Amino acid sequence: MKTLLVTGGAGFIGANFVLQAIADGLRVINLDKLTYAGNPDTLSSLSENERHVFVHGDIGDRTLVDRLLATHKPDAIVNFAAESHVDRSIDGPAAFVHTNVVGTLGLLESSRDYWRALEGAAREAFRFLHVSTDEVYGSLGAEGSFSEATPYAPNSPYSASKAASDHLVRAFHHTYGLPTLTTNCSNNYGPYQFPEKLIPLVIQKALAGEPLPVYGDGLNIRDWLYVGDHCTAIRRVLEAGHQGDTYNVGGNAERTNITVVKTICALLDARHPLAGGRPRESLITYVKDRPGHDRRYAIDSGKLQRELGWRPSQTFESGIAQTVDWYLAHQPWVQRVLDGSYRMERLGA
Numbered sequence: 444m445k446t447l448l449v450t451g452g453a454g455f456i457g458a459n460f461v462l463q464a465i466a467d468g469l470r471v472i473n474l475d476k477l478t479y480a481g482n483p484d485t486l487s488s489l490s491e492n493e494r495h496v497f498v499h500g501d502i503g504d505r506t507l508v509d510r511l512l513a514t515h516k517p518d519a520i521v522n523f524a525a526e527s528h529v530d531r532s533i534d535g536p537a538a539f540v541h542t543n544v545v546g547t548l549g550l551l552e553s554s555r556d557y558w559r560a561l562e563g564a565a566r567e568a569f570r571f572l573h574v575s576t577d578e579v580y581g582s583l584g585a586e587g588s589f590s591e592a593t594p595y596a597p598n599s600p601y602s603a604s605k606a607a608s609d610h611l612v613r614a615f616h617h618t619y620g621l622p623t624l625t626t627n628c629s630n631n632y633g634p635y636q637f638p639e640k641l642i643p644l645v646i647q648k649a650l651a652g653e654p655l656p657v658y659g660d661g662l663n664i665r666d667w668l669y670v671g672d673h674c675t676a677i678r679r680v681l682e683a684g685h686q687g688d689t690y691n692v693g694g695n696a697e698r699t700n701i702t703v704v705k706t707i708c709a710l711l712d713a714r715h716p717l718a719g720g721r722p723r724e725s726l727i728t729y730v731k732d733r734p735g736h737d738r739r740y741a742i743d744s745g746k747l748q749r750e751l752g753w754r755p756s757q758t759f760e761s762g763i764a765q766t767v768d769w770y771l772a773h774q775p776w777v778q779r780v781l782d783g784s785y786r787m788e789r790l791g792a
Protein backbone atom coordinates (compact mmCIF):
# COMPACT_ATOMS: atom_id res chain seq x y z
CA MET A 444 0.00 0.00 0.00
CA LYS A 445 1.39 3.39 -1.01
CA THR A 446 1.51 6.34 1.36
CA LEU A 447 1.14 9.89 0.11
CA LEU A 448 1.83 13.11 1.98
CA VAL A 449 -0.86 15.42 0.60
CA THR A 450 -0.76 19.11 1.52
CA GLY A 451 -3.87 21.29 1.34
CA GLY A 452 -6.05 18.20 1.41
CA ALA A 453 -8.92 19.98 3.19
CA GLY A 454 -9.34 22.43 0.31
CA PHE A 455 -11.41 21.99 -2.82
CA ILE A 456 -9.16 19.98 -5.16
CA GLY A 457 -7.00 18.47 -2.43
CA ALA A 458 -10.03 17.00 -0.63
CA ASN A 459 -11.44 15.57 -3.87
CA PHE A 460 -8.01 14.03 -4.47
CA VAL A 461 -7.80 12.61 -0.93
CA LEU A 462 -11.30 11.08 -1.16
CA GLN A 463 -10.39 9.49 -4.49
CA ALA A 464 -7.01 8.20 -3.24
CA ILE A 465 -8.51 6.69 -0.09
CA ALA A 466 -11.28 5.05 -2.15
CA ASP A 467 -8.51 3.52 -4.30
CA GLY A 468 -6.79 1.98 -1.25
CA LEU A 469 -3.94 4.46 -0.71
CA ARG A 470 -2.85 5.80 2.68
CA VAL A 471 -2.86 9.60 3.00
CA ILE A 472 -1.15 11.89 5.48
CA ASN A 473 -3.08 15.12 5.01
CA LEU A 474 -1.26 18.28 6.12
CA ASP A 475 -3.45 21.37 6.06
CA LYS A 476 -3.34 24.72 7.85
CA LEU A 477 -7.14 25.02 7.75
CA THR A 478 -7.24 28.57 6.47
CA TYR A 479 -10.73 29.85 5.58
CA ALA A 480 -10.48 27.59 2.47
CA GLY A 481 -9.84 24.38 4.42
CA ASN A 482 -13.06 22.64 5.37
CA PRO A 483 -13.06 19.67 7.78
CA ASP A 484 -16.69 18.92 6.86
CA THR A 485 -15.53 17.76 3.43
CA LEU A 486 -13.46 15.01 5.05
CA SER A 487 -16.04 13.91 7.63
CA SER A 488 -16.61 10.57 5.85
CA LEU A 489 -12.96 9.70 6.60
CA SER A 490 -13.08 10.34 10.36
CA GLU A 491 -12.95 6.60 11.20
CA ASN A 492 -10.65 5.65 8.33
CA GLU A 493 -7.24 4.43 9.51
CA ARG A 494 -5.70 5.16 6.11
CA HIS A 495 -6.33 8.89 6.53
CA VAL A 496 -4.23 10.84 9.02
CA PHE A 497 -5.08 14.53 9.30
CA VAL A 498 -2.41 16.91 10.59
CA HIS A 499 -3.19 20.54 11.27
CA GLY A 500 -0.13 22.59 10.27
CA ASP A 501 1.76 24.78 7.84
CA ILE A 502 3.74 23.47 4.85
CA GLY A 503 6.44 25.99 5.76
CA ASP A 504 6.93 24.52 9.25
CA ARG A 505 10.07 22.51 8.62
CA THR A 506 10.19 20.89 12.04
CA LEU A 507 6.67 19.57 11.61
CA VAL A 508 7.20 18.46 8.00
CA ASP A 509 10.51 16.74 8.85
CA ARG A 510 8.77 14.87 11.67
CA LEU A 511 5.89 13.80 9.42
CA LEU A 512 8.27 12.54 6.75
CA ALA A 513 10.38 10.60 9.26
CA THR A 514 7.31 9.09 10.95
CA HIS A 515 5.13 8.19 7.96
CA LYS A 516 7.79 7.62 5.27
CA PRO A 517 5.61 8.62 2.30
CA ASP A 518 6.29 7.28 -1.19
CA ALA A 519 5.37 10.64 -2.71
CA ILE A 520 4.36 14.19 -1.80
CA VAL A 521 1.54 16.01 -3.57
CA ASN A 522 1.49 19.74 -2.90
CA PHE A 523 -1.94 21.35 -3.22
CA ALA A 524 -1.54 23.79 -0.31
CA ALA A 525 -1.86 27.36 -1.49
CA GLU A 526 -3.69 30.61 -1.22
CA SER A 527 -5.78 30.28 -4.37
CA HIS A 528 -8.23 33.13 -4.87
CA VAL A 529 -7.21 35.85 -7.35
CA ASP A 530 -9.43 38.57 -5.81
CA ARG A 531 -7.96 37.94 -2.35
CA SER A 532 -4.45 38.18 -3.83
CA ILE A 533 -5.28 41.64 -5.15
CA ASP A 534 -6.44 42.77 -1.69
CA GLY A 535 -3.56 41.14 0.22
CA PRO A 536 -0.67 39.62 -1.74
CA ALA A 537 1.58 38.93 1.29
CA ALA A 538 -0.27 35.77 2.38
CA PHE A 539 0.19 34.43 -1.16
CA VAL A 540 3.95 34.90 -1.01
CA HIS A 541 4.04 33.41 2.50
CA THR A 542 2.37 30.12 1.56
CA ASN A 543 2.82 29.75 -2.19
CA VAL A 544 6.48 30.81 -2.31
CA VAL A 545 8.08 30.60 1.14
CA GLY A 546 5.91 27.66 2.24
CA THR A 547 6.65 25.70 -0.93
CA LEU A 548 10.36 26.41 -0.48
CA GLY A 549 10.28 24.95 3.05
CA LEU A 550 8.40 21.88 1.81
CA LEU A 551 10.93 21.41 -0.99
CA GLU A 552 13.88 21.62 1.42
CA SER A 553 12.34 19.05 3.74
CA SER A 554 11.48 16.81 0.78
CA ARG A 555 15.00 17.05 -0.62
CA ASP A 556 16.56 16.06 2.70
CA TYR A 557 14.09 13.20 3.14
CA TRP A 558 14.65 11.93 -0.42
CA ARG A 559 18.44 12.10 -0.02
CA ALA A 560 18.23 9.87 3.04
CA LEU A 561 16.12 7.23 1.23
CA GLU A 562 17.85 4.19 -0.24
CA GLY A 563 17.41 1.78 -3.14
CA ALA A 564 13.96 1.32 -4.64
CA ALA A 565 12.31 3.79 -2.26
CA ARG A 566 14.66 6.55 -3.38
CA GLU A 567 14.19 5.59 -7.02
CA ALA A 568 10.39 5.64 -6.80
CA PHE A 569 9.98 8.84 -4.71
CA ARG A 570 8.23 11.78 -6.39
CA PHE A 571 7.40 15.37 -5.39
CA LEU A 572 4.36 16.51 -7.38
CA HIS A 573 3.54 20.21 -7.37
CA VAL A 574 0.01 21.22 -8.36
CA SER A 575 -0.10 24.50 -10.26
CA THR A 576 -2.26 26.56 -12.57
CA ASP A 577 -2.45 27.66 -16.21
CA GLU A 578 -2.63 31.26 -14.93
CA VAL A 579 1.18 31.32 -14.76
CA TYR A 580 1.19 31.66 -18.57
CA GLY A 581 -0.70 34.98 -18.56
CA SER A 582 -3.42 35.94 -21.03
CA LEU A 583 -4.06 34.76 -24.61
CA GLY A 584 -5.48 36.57 -27.63
CA ALA A 585 -8.30 35.04 -29.64
CA GLU A 586 -6.09 32.26 -31.04
CA GLY A 587 -3.74 29.58 -29.72
CA SER A 588 -3.36 27.76 -26.43
CA PHE A 589 -0.81 27.32 -23.64
CA SER A 590 1.67 24.48 -24.09
CA GLU A 591 4.36 23.38 -21.65
CA ALA A 592 6.79 25.52 -23.68
CA THR A 593 4.79 28.76 -23.31
CA PRO A 594 6.88 31.37 -21.45
CA TYR A 595 5.60 32.36 -18.02
CA ALA A 596 3.88 35.79 -17.85
CA PRO A 597 1.82 35.92 -14.65
CA ASN A 598 -0.44 38.94 -14.24
CA SER A 599 -1.97 38.69 -10.75
CA PRO A 600 -0.26 38.39 -7.37
CA TYR A 601 -1.80 34.88 -7.18
CA SER A 602 -0.36 33.72 -10.50
CA ALA A 603 2.98 35.43 -9.79
CA SER A 604 3.28 33.53 -6.51
CA LYS A 605 2.37 30.24 -8.22
CA ALA A 606 4.88 30.98 -10.99
CA ALA A 607 7.57 31.54 -8.36
CA SER A 608 6.74 28.22 -6.71
CA ASP A 609 6.86 26.42 -10.08
CA HIS A 610 10.33 27.88 -10.68
CA LEU A 611 11.50 26.72 -7.26
CA VAL A 612 10.28 23.20 -8.03
CA ARG A 613 12.12 23.30 -11.34
CA ALA A 614 15.26 24.57 -9.61
CA PHE A 615 15.15 21.81 -6.98
CA HIS A 616 15.10 19.24 -9.77
CA HIS A 617 17.94 20.82 -11.72
CA THR A 618 20.08 21.80 -8.73
CA TYR A 619 19.58 18.92 -6.30
CA GLY A 620 18.15 16.21 -8.54
CA LEU A 621 14.89 16.03 -6.56
CA PRO A 622 12.48 13.90 -8.66
CA THR A 623 9.80 16.50 -9.23
CA LEU A 624 6.68 16.68 -11.37
CA THR A 625 4.57 19.78 -12.01
CA THR A 626 1.02 19.97 -13.33
CA ASN A 627 -0.49 23.21 -14.66
CA CYS A 628 -4.24 22.93 -14.79
CA SER A 629 -7.10 25.10 -16.02
CA ASN A 630 -10.11 26.20 -13.92
CA ASN A 631 -11.65 23.41 -11.88
CA TYR A 632 -15.25 23.03 -10.81
CA GLY A 633 -17.22 20.35 -9.01
CA PRO A 634 -18.17 19.18 -5.50
CA TYR A 635 -16.83 20.93 -2.38
CA GLN A 636 -15.66 24.16 -4.02
CA PHE A 637 -15.69 27.17 -1.71
CA PRO A 638 -18.63 29.38 -2.72
CA GLU A 639 -16.44 32.42 -3.44
CA LYS A 640 -15.46 30.95 -6.83
CA LEU A 641 -17.56 31.63 -9.93
CA ILE A 642 -19.52 28.39 -10.35
CA PRO A 643 -20.60 27.68 -6.74
CA LEU A 644 -21.16 31.42 -6.15
CA VAL A 645 -23.50 31.64 -9.12
CA ILE A 646 -25.32 28.42 -8.16
CA GLN A 647 -26.01 29.75 -4.66
CA LYS A 648 -27.10 33.20 -5.74
CA ALA A 649 -29.22 31.89 -8.60
CA LEU A 650 -30.91 29.40 -6.28
CA ALA A 651 -31.77 32.23 -3.89
CA GLY A 652 -32.98 34.49 -6.74
CA GLU A 653 -30.26 37.08 -5.98
CA PRO A 654 -28.38 39.25 -8.53
CA LEU A 655 -25.65 37.33 -10.38
CA PRO A 656 -22.50 39.48 -10.60
CA VAL A 657 -20.49 39.07 -13.82
CA TYR A 658 -17.20 40.92 -14.29
CA GLY A 659 -16.83 43.40 -17.19
CA ASP A 660 -18.57 42.30 -20.40
CA GLY A 661 -18.67 38.62 -19.33
CA LEU A 662 -16.61 37.61 -22.36
CA ASN A 663 -13.47 36.51 -20.53
CA ILE A 664 -12.76 32.91 -21.54
CA ARG A 665 -11.60 30.09 -19.29
CA ASP A 666 -11.04 26.40 -19.93
CA TRP A 667 -13.01 24.32 -17.42
CA LEU A 668 -12.13 20.89 -16.04
CA TYR A 669 -14.23 18.73 -13.75
CA VAL A 670 -12.30 18.30 -10.50
CA GLY A 671 -12.46 14.48 -10.54
CA ASP A 672 -10.70 14.54 -13.91
CA HIS A 673 -7.98 16.81 -12.53
CA CYS A 674 -7.46 14.28 -9.72
CA THR A 675 -7.12 11.35 -12.13
CA ALA A 676 -4.63 13.39 -14.16
CA ILE A 677 -2.50 14.01 -11.07
CA ARG A 678 -2.57 10.31 -10.19
CA ARG A 679 -1.53 9.41 -13.74
CA VAL A 680 1.35 11.91 -13.70
CA LEU A 681 2.43 10.58 -10.31
CA GLU A 682 2.48 7.02 -11.63
CA ALA A 683 4.08 7.54 -15.00
CA GLY A 684 5.25 11.14 -15.45
CA HIS A 685 8.83 11.79 -16.48
CA GLN A 686 10.68 13.30 -13.54
CA GLY A 687 11.54 16.97 -13.90
CA ASP A 688 8.73 17.44 -16.45
CA THR A 689 5.66 19.61 -16.39
CA TYR A 690 2.26 18.53 -17.73
CA ASN A 691 -0.61 20.79 -18.76
CA VAL A 692 -4.05 19.57 -17.71
CA GLY A 693 -7.27 20.88 -19.28
CA GLY A 694 -10.80 20.01 -20.22
CA ASN A 695 -10.78 21.24 -23.81
CA ALA A 696 -13.84 23.20 -22.72
CA GLU A 697 -13.36 26.91 -23.35
CA ARG A 698 -16.38 28.92 -22.29
CA THR A 699 -17.00 32.64 -21.75
CA ASN A 700 -17.98 33.52 -18.19
CA ILE A 701 -21.39 34.65 -19.40
CA THR A 702 -21.98 31.25 -21.06
CA VAL A 703 -21.09 29.50 -17.79
CA VAL A 704 -23.53 31.69 -15.86
CA LYS A 705 -26.34 31.23 -18.41
CA THR A 706 -25.79 27.44 -18.42
CA ILE A 707 -26.20 27.34 -14.64
CA CYS A 708 -29.34 29.51 -14.88
CA ALA A 709 -30.91 27.14 -17.42
CA LEU A 710 -30.07 24.03 -15.34
CA LEU A 711 -31.58 25.57 -12.21
CA ASP A 712 -34.66 26.89 -14.04
CA ALA A 713 -35.33 23.33 -15.23
CA ARG A 714 -34.96 21.92 -11.71
CA HIS A 715 -36.30 24.67 -9.42
CA PRO A 716 -38.20 27.38 -11.32
CA LEU A 717 -38.31 30.80 -9.63
CA ALA A 718 -41.66 32.18 -8.51
CA GLY A 719 -43.77 33.17 -11.52
CA GLY A 720 -41.36 31.26 -13.79
CA ARG A 721 -39.02 34.28 -13.99
CA PRO A 722 -35.91 33.17 -15.94
CA ARG A 723 -32.76 33.38 -13.82
CA GLU A 724 -30.82 34.97 -16.69
CA SER A 725 -32.70 38.16 -15.78
CA LEU A 726 -30.70 38.20 -12.51
CA ILE A 727 -27.39 38.74 -14.37
CA THR A 728 -25.76 42.03 -13.33
CA TYR A 729 -22.56 43.25 -14.96
CA VAL A 730 -20.09 44.67 -12.41
CA LYS A 731 -16.82 46.64 -12.71
CA ASP A 732 -14.07 44.40 -14.12
CA ARG A 733 -11.36 42.90 -11.91
CA PRO A 734 -8.07 44.86 -12.29
CA GLY A 735 -5.60 43.06 -14.57
CA HIS A 736 -8.30 40.53 -15.56
CA ASP A 737 -6.78 38.05 -18.04
CA ARG A 738 -8.93 37.84 -21.17
CA ARG A 739 -8.52 34.29 -22.31
CA TYR A 740 -6.92 31.06 -21.11
CA ALA A 741 -6.82 27.91 -23.22
CA ILE A 742 -4.69 24.92 -22.48
CA ASP A 743 -3.22 22.23 -24.68
CA SER A 744 -3.07 19.00 -22.66
CA GLY A 745 -1.87 16.98 -25.67
CA LYS A 746 1.38 15.94 -23.96
CA LEU A 747 -0.49 14.36 -21.03
CA GLN A 748 -2.90 12.66 -23.40
CA ARG A 749 -0.24 11.38 -25.82
CA GLU A 750 2.47 10.37 -23.36
CA LEU A 751 0.42 9.16 -20.41
CA GLY A 752 -2.93 8.28 -22.02
CA TRP A 753 -5.03 10.50 -19.75
CA ARG A 754 -8.48 11.67 -20.93
CA PRO A 755 -11.12 13.70 -19.09
CA SER A 756 -14.24 11.63 -18.37
CA GLN A 757 -16.64 14.60 -18.33
CA THR A 758 -17.59 17.15 -20.95
CA PHE A 759 -18.39 20.63 -19.64
CA GLU A 760 -22.12 19.93 -20.15
CA SER A 761 -22.12 16.65 -18.19
CA GLY A 762 -19.80 18.01 -15.48
CA ILE A 763 -21.73 21.22 -14.88
CA ALA A 764 -25.07 19.35 -14.68
CA GLN A 765 -23.57 16.96 -12.10
CA THR A 766 -22.15 19.91 -10.19
CA VAL A 767 -25.47 21.77 -10.05
CA ASP A 768 -27.12 18.56 -8.81
CA TRP A 769 -24.37 18.08 -6.20
CA TYR A 770 -24.89 21.58 -4.79
CA LEU A 771 -28.66 21.08 -4.72
CA ALA A 772 -28.18 17.82 -2.80
CA HIS A 773 -25.56 19.26 -0.40
CA GLN A 774 -27.09 22.53 0.76
CA PRO A 775 -26.23 21.79 4.44
CA TRP A 776 -22.52 21.66 3.45
CA VAL A 777 -22.85 25.03 1.66
CA GLN A 778 -24.84 26.61 4.48
CA ARG A 779 -22.17 25.67 7.04
CA VAL A 780 -19.60 27.44 4.85
CA LEU A 781 -21.80 30.49 4.42
CA ASP A 782 -22.62 30.84 8.14
CA GLY A 783 -19.02 30.09 9.19
CA SER A 784 -19.86 27.06 11.37
CA TYR A 785 -17.56 24.82 9.27
CA ARG A 786 -14.64 26.59 10.94
CA MET A 787 -15.70 25.44 14.43
CA GLU A 788 -14.67 21.88 13.71
CA ARG A 789 -11.06 20.94 13.82
CA LEU A 790 -9.58 17.64 12.75
CA GLY A 791 -6.72 15.67 14.24
CA ALA A 792 -3.72 16.98 16.12
Ligand code: NAD
Pocket residue numbers: 450451452453454455456457474475476477478479480481482500501502503522523524525526527528542546574575576577605627628629630631632637
Ligand atom coordinates in the same frame (compact mmCIF):
# COMPACT_ATOMS: atom_id res chain seq x y z
P1 NAD B 1 -8.30 25.92 -1.97
O1 NAD B 1 -8.08 27.36 -1.67
O2 NAD B 1 -9.68 25.39 -2.04
O3 NAD B 1 -7.52 25.02 -0.90
C1 NAD B 1 -6.23 25.30 -0.45
C2 NAD B 1 -5.97 24.46 0.79
O4 NAD B 1 -4.62 24.73 1.24
C3 NAD B 1 -6.89 24.80 1.97
O5 NAD B 1 -7.36 23.60 2.55
C4 NAD B 1 -5.98 25.57 2.93
O6 NAD B 1 -6.36 25.41 4.29
C5 NAD B 1 -4.63 24.93 2.63
N1 NAD B 1 -3.49 25.81 2.98
C6 NAD B 1 -3.36 27.13 2.68
N2 NAD B 1 -2.19 27.59 3.16
C7 NAD B 1 -1.56 26.52 3.74
C8 NAD B 1 -0.31 26.35 4.39
N3 NAD B 1 0.54 27.38 4.55
N4 NAD B 1 0.02 25.13 4.86
C9 NAD B 1 -0.86 24.08 4.73
N5 NAD B 1 -2.05 24.19 4.14
C10 NAD B 1 -2.40 25.40 3.63
O7 NAD B 1 -7.52 25.66 -3.32
P2 NAD B 1 -7.87 24.68 -4.54
O8 NAD B 1 -8.79 25.38 -5.46
O9 NAD B 1 -8.23 23.35 -4.00
O10 NAD B 1 -6.45 24.59 -5.26
C11 NAD B 1 -5.48 23.63 -4.85
C12 NAD B 1 -4.22 23.81 -5.66
O11 NAD B 1 -4.52 23.67 -7.04
C13 NAD B 1 -3.59 25.21 -5.50
O12 NAD B 1 -2.19 25.05 -5.46
C14 NAD B 1 -4.02 25.95 -6.76
O13 NAD B 1 -3.06 26.91 -7.12
C15 NAD B 1 -4.08 24.81 -7.75
N6 NAD B 1 -5.04 25.00 -8.86
C16 NAD B 1 -6.33 25.35 -8.60
C17 NAD B 1 -7.22 25.49 -9.66
C18 NAD B 1 -8.68 25.81 -9.43
O14 NAD B 1 -9.42 26.02 -10.39
N7 NAD B 1 -9.17 25.84 -8.19
C19 NAD B 1 -6.79 25.28 -10.97
C20 NAD B 1 -5.44 24.93 -11.19
C21 NAD B 1 -4.59 24.79 -10.12
